[in-house]
Amino acid sequence: MPELPEVETARRVLERELSGSRIETVDVRQPRIVARPSASAFGTAVTGRTVAGFGRRGKYLHMHLDGDGTVVVHLRMTGHLSVAEAGAPEAPHTHLCMAMADGRELRFADPRRFGRLWLVATGDEGSCCASGLGLEPWDPRLTGGFLRERLGRSSRAVKACLNDQGIVAGIGNIYSDEILFCAGIRPDTPGNLLSSADFERLAELIPERMGFFTEMNAVTPEEYAEDAGRRYRNTPYLRVYGRAGQPCDVCGTALVRSVVGGRGSVHCPRCQPPA
DNA sequence: GCGAATGTTCGCTT
């Protein structure tokens, strides 16, 4: 489900709902979703702690605890987090529940069980990503020159580069297609065939599109709770992702699906011409 | 029944 905009939506809701709450019990029903430490050590260490606040880096959500310690959550493909009254109906595939002192629960559910949680020392959140995280989309260091340096000497497809969390953190398969559509660049274009103007355009569009989809997905805690964080409100604004075969909303040409970097991709053959 | 799905990591090849 989630790329940076959807993780940011969850972060904002949880910040409002759970900051200052005390965690009374931790119930890990599917031990393998806790990556570090062991599920039992995780439960013991988190029990009794107070939630200090929520942060985010790329697609990783950080739940800061009082004193030292951060619970890091990655939702991968199908994970979702929600807050509910204890005893309220549970989403299928709920793998972890934290009961708060006020009678509510923080729940983590994930049908495919790809999502993971870690408990790390505060400041050590980066250790959850093996290959390291690149710049946030709004980092002032994200310039055309930066992208030329990181993409311009490689024959790797530009879409695979945008999805590389070690270059820019938080872009995934939906938003790389959206960014490249607005940039007029075909997803399979090798980085070393892009022009300086292409890199400048991408450097502007990455923060612009990620910000746009973040704000279009914004919800109240009540709206978020209606579907346990599973429904995204920004999907009506997608211009290419999931729309293969439909007309391009700029030129009317049928959008084309292909596979780039091992991922399904959609582009407009006219607005995004071959390099 | 088959194919594809919002992500990451690992292992093998080039």
Added chain:
DNA sequence: CAAGCGAACATTCG
């Protein structure tokens, strides 16, 4: 040796 690619993970949905 670094970069890049496909497979694996597990389940649902169209």
